[in-house]
Amino acid sequence: RAKSQQRAGHFYFSRSMGVEIRERVRMMHALRTAFGQNQLFVVYQPQIDLATRRPMGAEALLRWQTPDGKFISPDRFIPIAEYSGLIIELGEWVMRTACRELVDLRAAGHHDFMMSINVSQVQFRHPHFLDMLRKALEDTGAPPQNIELEITESMAMEEPDMLIKMLAQIKQTGVSIAIDDFGTGFSSLSYLQRLQIDRLKIDRAFVTEITGSARGSSIAEMVIQLGRNLGLAVIAEGVEDERQAQILQSLGCPLAQGFLFARPMTATALNSWLSNDALEGAA
Ligand code: C2E
Numbered sequence: 001r002a003k004s005q006q007r008a009g010h011f012y013f014s015r016s017m018g019v020e021i022r023e024r025v026r027m028m029h030a031l032r033t034a035f036g037q038n039q040l041f042v043v044y045q046p047q048i049d050l051a052t053r054r055p056m057g058a059e060a061l062l063r064w065q066t067p068d069g070k071f072i073s074p075d076r077f078i079p080i081a082e083y084s085g086l087i088i089e090l091g092e093w094v095m096r097t098a099c100r101e102l103v104d105l106r107a108a109g110h111h112d113f114m115m116s117i118n119v120s121q122v123q124f125r126h127p128h129f130l131d132m133l134r135k136a137l138e139d140t141g142a143p144p145q146n147i148e149l150e151i152t153e154s155m156a157m158e159e160p161d162m163l164i165k166m167l168a169q170i171k172q173t174g175v176s177i178a179i180d181d182f183g184t185g186f187s188s189l190s191y192l193q194r195l196q197i198d199r200l201k202i203d204r205a206f207v208t209e210i211t212g213s214a215r216g217s218s219i220a221e222m223v224i225q226l227g228r229n230l231g232l233a234v235i236a237e238g239v240e241d242e243r244q245a246q247i248l249q250s251l252g253c254p255l256a257q258g259f260l261f262a263r264p265m266t267a268t269a270l271n272s273w274l275s276n277d278a279l280e281g282a283a
Pocket residue numbers: 045060061062073074075078091094118119120150180181204237238239240257258259260264
């Protein structure tokens with residue numbers, strides 16, 4: 001039976017699907033090689049207190065630069081890493097790299113700095129995820145209370161009971177949890193209330209809409225209100241201009257991240273960016 005299904009499947013297999021799969025397999029191999037050859041690195045995008053304009057933390061974001069200088073977007077290669085399973089190793093490496101960077105920043109005097117790390121649902125579902133997390137914290141000496149894991153809202157929608165249990169266990173390590181790209185899914189209020197989360201990240205799409213039509217700010221407004229009602233922190237992502245920042249602040253959003261304040265940067269650049277900022281603040 002499996003055989004006939006296979007044959008039937010093969011029969012309907014279109015040429016474009018073949019191209020797509022070949023391209024995916026090619027990327028899979030390229031990504032694995034790139035990881036082995038240190039073509040991947042982590043950059044950090046500052047997160048800003050809207051009222052004081054001071055940096056409070058940063059989000060770790062993965063980058064892939066090929067030897068000919070081309071950048072491949074994580075939106076393209078993360079799904080490939082998930083599909084191939086490489087995300088397990090890759091995600092662990094990002095976790096440990098970001099933890100180490102946090103330790104370095106603290107040593108440089110930035111004691112309250114927070115580090116946000118994206119976690120793929122494939123990583124999250126892996127049976128050793130908790131062990132991996134605990135070990136990364138232990139080996140690097142990164143303080144869990146300064147670490148935040150970002151999971152996406154779509155992830156929060158599947159398998160509610162599994163997620164509720166996992167989040168509770170993660171919270172026991174001391175790290176906090178944010179829901180990324182919030183507003184794009186359809187989590188119900190009652191469900192959100194059952195999750196041990198700390199923060200909602202307003203998706204860039206809703207930040208962009210803020211300055212558009214009259215009703216453009218309604219979703220951002222709703223998320224900020226929701227955060228207030230549930231006692232969750234809120235951060236807006238993708239803030240690109242001053243008007244957006246000001247509207248967000250007037251709506252009661254305390255934190256933001258976006259090109260207006262800083263682009264993602266290397267660890268070295270972040271270190272000097274933070275020192276310059278500290279000097280400015282003191283002057
Ligand atoms: P995300 O976690 O929602 O990250 C925010 C994305 O918005 C980043 O894109 C960031 O560079 C971009 N961004 C920040 N501010 C602005 C802005 O003002 N304007 C615009 N247009 N974009 C802005 P990036 O780095 O390309 O990452 C894309 C996505 O790839 C991330 O979305 C995340 O889902 C995934 N990703 C990146 N690094 C990792 C990682 O280490 N692990 C996992 N699992 N996923 C990752």
